[in-house]
Amino acid sequence: MAEAAASPAAPGKIYFHVHLVSDSTGETLSTMLKATAARFEGASPLEHVSTLVRTRKQMNEVLARIESSPGIILYTIADPALRRHLEVKSAELQLPAIPVLNPLLNAFASYLGLEQTMQIAAQHTLDENYFQRIAALDYTLAHDDGQMLWDLESADVVLVGVSRTSKTPTCMYLANRGVKAANVPLVPTNDHPPELETLKKPLVIGLTASPDRLVQIRESRLKNLDQQQAMEYSDASAVRQEVTRAKRLFLRKGWPVIDVTRRSVEETAAQIISKLSAKRAGHD
Structure with missing residues (x-):
């Protein structure tokens, strides 16, 4: 006890x-x-x-x-x-x-x-659901932050977004619910990975946030990492351009978009699970 x-x-x-x-x-x-x-x-x-x-x-x-x-x-x-x-x-x-x-x-x-x-x-019985959660956690850890892009088709959910839009914590929360979740960062200096263009099975969701909020989060991260020299990462104008470019991609691909500015990870994950359930039921 x-x-x-x-x-x-x-x-x-x-x-x-x-x-x-x-x-x-x-x-x-x-x-x-x-x-x-x-x-x-x-x-x-x-x-x-x-x-x-x-x-x-x-x-x-x-x-x-x-x-x-x-x-x-x-x-x-x-x-x-x-x-x-x-x-x-x-x-x-x-x-x-x-x-x-x-x-x-x-x-x-x-x-x-x-x-x-x-x-x-x-x-807490070691049943099928338990092993499903363990498998989802293993998958999510292996496919975090753009890793193993060649294997995205086996995901249940793929989250796409610019830096600091809560992609990783949301994926981990989903994995704990048995959802195999991968996330792909959008880098301002590069085009989005071509692997995203051919996905059929996974539910691909774009995560976005207010540029002002992203600037705050990124500035705080740079201070903690003592990397004041990386000014463009938290420059307001550059961040706005990043967000706009990401939204254009989401619109072109027809991916559902979730604004995480005022949402907790749990709220974002709940909305994703709802969309995934609808997709699996053939309602999307």
Whole structure:
């Protein structure tokens, strides 16, 4: 069993304890906490993460920590006895204990007419989907930043864009979802790679961003790399020309375009996955 707690980082915020209790890795709870806490500005959770909680002794240790730092309890516990033990103690402490997956599980069980499995960490089973994600990660790493252009036809998605349009992080996010993603940078001093002209299978998407935003990002990168001499890389006029040239290419090729200026990597990836699903369903 592993346990960790976050510490306050900034004054002026309301801090509150949240205990994440899981018989597995706790990834689901962490994701749900982040999504929920983001809706409450000015409040910041102090996370106490207890994972691989599978015995009564381990649960008692968790409950002792909860009692010493009272707060909201989010949990995913498959074992009915352990779950009941947690629920009873939290009721005694008058603390909210929320089984975050229950509404989903109950809805699925009702709709499907099937019973739920009590298998712990079933989502982490080494099944076909797991190996698909590993294969996608291997492919994406090998085809990052214009590598192995001769093998782009085997990609699910190919992202094309000028420097600093989040191509690599978006590809990595997609790979974690089992999507084989490659990315090709557009270099202002060269024509785009001819391999892009003949692609049939992959969904090719152009990524663009506001020139002003790109200038900011590139200037910051140059400072971190101590490369002040590379002025053209962050020159506003040159960057505008880069973006315009890229957009003309996207338009000529008929590739869908996503502006990442105000989008997170997750939002960009979600839009790409939606477009890929439509393509596979024959709706493009």
